[in-house]
Amino acid sequence: MVSGYGKGGDLVAAREVFGRMPERNLVSWSAMVDACVRAGEFGEALRVFDRMMTERFRPDVVVLVSALKACAHLGAVERGRWVHGYLETESFGGRPANVLLETALVDMYCKCGCLEEAWRVFHGVQQGDVVLWNAMIGGLAMNGYGQRALELFRKMVHKGFMPNESTFIVVLCACTHTGRVDEGKEIFDSMQNYGIKPQREHYGCLADLLGRAGCVEEAEALLLDMPMEPQASQWGALMSSCQMHNDINVGERVGKRLIELEPDDGGRYVVLFNLYAINGRWEEARAIRQMMEERGAKKETGLSFIEWNGLVHEFMSGDTRHPQTRKIYALLEDIERRLQLIGYVKDTSQVIMDMDDEEDKGITISYHSERLALAFGILNIPQGIPIRIVKNLRVCRDCHVHSKLVSKIYQREIIVRDRHRFHVFCDGVCSCNDYW
Ligand SMILES: [Zn+2]
Ligand SMILES: [Zn+2]
Known part of the structure; x- marks a missing residue:
């Protein structure tokens, strides 16, 4: 039972x-x-x-x-x-x-x-199968090694393993994370050579690849023309591309479609609101916000996890539940001061919806869950051991800049896994090359 x-x-x-x-x-x-x-x-x-x-x-x-x-x-x-x-x-x-x-x-x-x-486990395997290869290829892609993922894919085919549907998802992902549009299209077309008919997820991956690379119209056309009905997750990926490239024309259409598909998900309203707001279309922005309030739609809470001494510590945005809360916030303020000294200015463009005036916006963003986890990590994990954080949502632009700078100032390796991929921050740069 x-x-x-x-x-x-x-x-x-x-x-x-x-x-x-x-x-x-x-x-x-x-x-x-x-x-x-x-x-x-x-x-x-x-x-x-x-x-x-x-x-x-x-x-x-x-x-x-x-x-x-x-x-x-x-x-x-x-x-x-x-x-x-x-x-x-x-x-x-x-x-x-x-x-x-x-x-x-x-x-x-x-x-x-x-x-x-x-790698060590992968190489030690004597009798692997395609699922094992998929895990390794997907892992490389997710960690930002698109090139190595594609090489491993070729090696797998060369060794006589028959790629399956999941293989093509991870391989297309590898192209997405590294912006390889042409290669991705080629791989997508090659699927039929292996007797695999592209499914919704494959179209979604290709659309995501196109969208992130800036071809949002082509991506939209692909989703509209595919033989099956696209789902909210696929439109959602395209919406983040519209946001990334600030494309209000496609973004408006996709944003409205998403609200229609998931009227209870507050996050859907927030992205469209922000896109309008960034482009100065306040009337429409306000209408979206009002619609969200009337329908009582809620935003998903940001959550970050960090493991230390065998325990997993969980943080929400603005969390004050952790026993070290006082020390964590003190450190965050300290970090803020040090960053300001080197000319860091907050990028609040992604949290316009949270608050009404600039100052409050600044306060909210300082306490995004991954920052609390990061501060906890700096306080507890000794120098020389990487700080690993897992986050349930996508890392926002400002937290990304913040982590890069912290990795430099504190000389710490910071590894953040967000909803889509890994970011390895080291000495002021991120493994994703700011492409995520
Ligand atoms: Zn953030
Ligand atoms: Zn990154």
């Missing part, structure tokens, strides 16, 4: 049945961890996993894969390494001789931004 509820996405029911069980075995623990992962409660998944380990159950492949998935989502590499170590010593005689586990390890290390370790 736990497993059934879990698979159906009903975590509350799964928890209840699990809680009432007089006796639990490996299957029930495993089902509970899986239920948490499916419901997106990754912190809880790890806590359940820990309890299972304390009660001395010997984990099997299924539950270890679930635990690794949770680590990957939280960017909890210390925990992930622990699972890796466990595999090497405890159960599988020296190496995790199971391609499911090896893939989960590669995926976890990639999603935590630890490419070296991902």
